[in-house]
Amino acid sequence: MPFNEYLPPLYFRFKMSKKPLILITNDDSISAKGIANLVEAMKSLGDILVVAPDSPQSGTGHAITIHSPLRLAKSNQFAGIDAYTCSGTPVDCVKLSIYEILKRKPDLLVSGVNHGSNAATNVLYSGTMSAAVEGAIEGIPSIGFSLLDHDADADFEASKHFATKIAAGVLANKLQKGTCLNVNIPKGKLSEINGMKICRQGTAFWEDSFDKRQDPFGGTYYWLTGKFETTDKGADTDMWALENKYVSIVPTQFDMTAHHLISQLNEWNF
Amino acid sequence: MPFNEYLPPLYFRFKMSKKPLILITNDDSISAKGIANLVEAMKSLGDILVVAPDSPQSGTGHAITIHSPLRLAKSNQFAGIDAYTCSGTPVDCVKLSIYEILKRKPDLLVSGVNHGSNAATNVLYSGTMSAAVEGAIEGIPSIGFSLLDHDADADFEASKHFATKIAAGVLANKLQKGTCLNVNIPKGKLSEINGMKICRQGTAFWEDSFDKRQDPFGGTYYWLTGKFETTDKGADTDMWALENKYVSIVPTQFDMTAHHLISQLNEWNF
Numbered sequence: 001m002p003f004n005e006y007l008p009p010l011y012f013r014f015k016m017s018k019k020p021l022i023l024i025t026n027d028d029s030i031s032a033k034g035i036a037n038l039v040e041a042m043k044s045l046g047d048i049l050v051v052a053p054d055s056p057q058s059g060t061g062h063a064i065t066i067h068s069p070l071r072l073a074k075s076n077q078f079a080g081i082d083a084y085t086c087s088g089t090p091v092d093c094v095k096l097s098i099y100e101i102l103k104r105k106p107d108l109l110v111s112g113v114n115h116g117s118n119a120a121t122n123v124l125y126s127g128t129m130s131a132a133v134e135g136a137i138e139g140i141p142s143i144g145f146s147l148l149d150h151d152a153d154a155d156f157e158a159s160k161h162f163a164t165k166i167a168a169g170v171l172a173n174k175l176q177k178g179t180c181l182n183v184n185i186p187k188g189k190l191s192e193i194n195g196m197k198i199c200r201q202g203t204a205f206w207e208d209s210f211d212k213r214q215d216p217f218g219g220t221y222y223w224l225t226g227k228f229e230t231t232d233k234g235a236d237t238d239m240w241a242l243e244n245k246y247v248s249i250v251p252t253q254f255d256m257t258a259h260h261l262i263s264q265l266n267e268w269n270f
Numbered sequence: 271m272p273f274n275e276y277l278p279p280l281y282f283r284f285k286m287s288k289k290p291l292i293l294i295t296n297d298d299s300i301s302a303k304g305i306a307n308l309v310e311a312m313k314s315l316g317d318i319l320v321v322a323p324d325s326p327q328s329g330t331g332h333a334i335t336i337h338s339p340l341r342l343a344k345s346n347q348f349a350g351i352d353a354y355t356c357s358g359t360p361v362d363c364v365k366l367s368i369y370e371i372l373k374r375k376p377d378l379l380v381s382g383v384n385h386g387s388n389a390a391t392n393v394l395y396s397g398t399m400s401a402a403v404e405g406a407i408e409g410i411p412s413i414g415f416s417l418l419d420h421d422a423d424a425d426f427e428a429s430k431h432f433a434t435k436i437a438a439g440v441l442a443n444k445l446q447k448g449t450c451l452n453v454n455i456p457k458g459k460l461s462e463i464n465g466m467k468i469c470r471q472g473t474a475f476w477e478d479s480f481d482k483r484q485d486p487f488g489g490t491y492y493w494l495t496g497k498f499e500t501t502d503k504g505a506d507t508d509m510w511a512l513e514n515k516y517v518s519i520v521p522t523q524f525d526m527t528a529h530h531l532i533s534q535l536n537e538w539n540f
Contacts, residue, residue, distance in 0.1 A: 056337060070494065071491055072492070089333075124400075130331065179531055251527065257523070
């Protein structure tokens with residue numbers, strides 16, 4: 001059945017419901033264990049629509065697809081849940097959900113649970129968090145969740161627990177316009193986690209190195225690798241919280257202005 | 271000649287020079303008129319290395335390439351200038367420049383001149399500006415330049431003038447760690463521009479719409495289009511400056527923490 005025949009019933013069904021409408025996306029693709037667990041966690045909180053990439057999109061940041069067309073396809077990935085795959089990035093998924101599938105804004109956007117940390121400056125590279133930032137730009141209360149475990153078969157039990165708690169908190173309290181939450185969850189069992197901490201984004205950078213190889217034809221190619229380095233030792237950062245087995249919650253904004261520099265730059269003699 | 275044979279002489283030559291080393295990249299690709307004009311503008315200020323995408327990378331934001339390998343190739347695009355193309359994104363170009371080609375940090379990173387505005391929230395989607403933000407993460411004084419003209423054959427005379435002036439200002443004054451500059455230049459002749467203004471990032475969003483089409487096989491595909499909408503009428507924004515024919519300069523930081531919300535979130539009963 002062509003894709004567009006699915007749209008009207010879905011649109012009207014969500015419109016008639018009294019429950020909050022929760023849009024779920026991620027960057028590890030619709031097949032990842034992390035998004036399956038996030039769907040499970042959100043079931044008790046509202047109606048769910050999943051629109052997620054059809055292939056892994058880790059590290060795509062806030063990319064949008066403008067040089068090639070986008071595709072959407074109905075997915076049966078989650079029993080009893082309306083779900084679609086998208087050929088583009090996480091930010092494309094958010095835009096297609098709002099402007100093409102729903103023709104309205106959801107009440108909550110959750111992204112993840114990412115396989116791997118998006119703490120500190122990783123927020124900038126993260127497709128998972130960029131989907132949440134895009135939600136914030138659209139005025140939707142939005143949260144990105146990430147577990148500090150890259151394993152495809154990671155244990156998401158603690159993530160589910162905290163995702164439910166934090167999403168319920170956002171639905172109850174709302175978030176200030178222009179902001180979203182960057183939530184990272186330490187690896188380990190729920191009983192090993194000391195609680196939640198509101199933090200600032202730690203300052204760190206990737207000390208990159210390139211794994212240089214030869215292809216069978218003598219050409220050189222590179223794999224990006226690296227070590228995450230920091231000199232930021234503050235006990236108020238997400239990195240500190242995670243090292244000390246707390247869930248880190250960083251209120252995150254899309255205003256990137258360094259406001260404190262405006263007056264200084266006005267003194268410059270260009 | 272394999273690529274790696276070029277590396278040692280370049281590395282030592284830059285090391286021996288007393289001039290500032292300026293790294294130039296963009297997102298419109300090495301063939302764009304904008305980067306050719308930026309190379310011209312920077313010639314008087316220092317030694318130049320160009321590392322730019324081999325294909326257009328507009329809208330790739332802070333994406334990095336981790337699911338496929340990267341390629342570098344020597345380019346003769348600019349007479350007498352060391353230049354390379356990279357198969358990846360603008361942020362990949364910055365990382366390869368620092369960690370593979372130069373094995374050091376340049377004294378200045380300039381990105382652009384972009385064909386089209388990167389004012390307001392466009393900073394998040396922009397590959398041009400993400401290269402500058404990556405420079406800031408690496409501690410390099412960095413500037414992204416964009417002209418409000420998408421035309422492939424746009425007039426970059428005014429851009430060249432202001433790029434030279436602002437880059438010289440950054441070399442002389444340095445920028446505070448953790449920040450870079452987002453510079454947008456109005457369309458038009460130099461004589462039509464009223465000057466430069468230090469601004470904050472305007473709040474705006476894309477009211478997206480999708481151009482829905484059928485392929486020859488009956489499948490549906492979408493092109494992302496949209497209108498840039500704002501309710502932010504402040505006279506201190508980059509949008510205001512550009513509408514009033516000023517060059518806008520927004521000090522931009524990679525700390526996305528909404529610091530003002532930390533105490534508020536601590537009051538929440540999760």
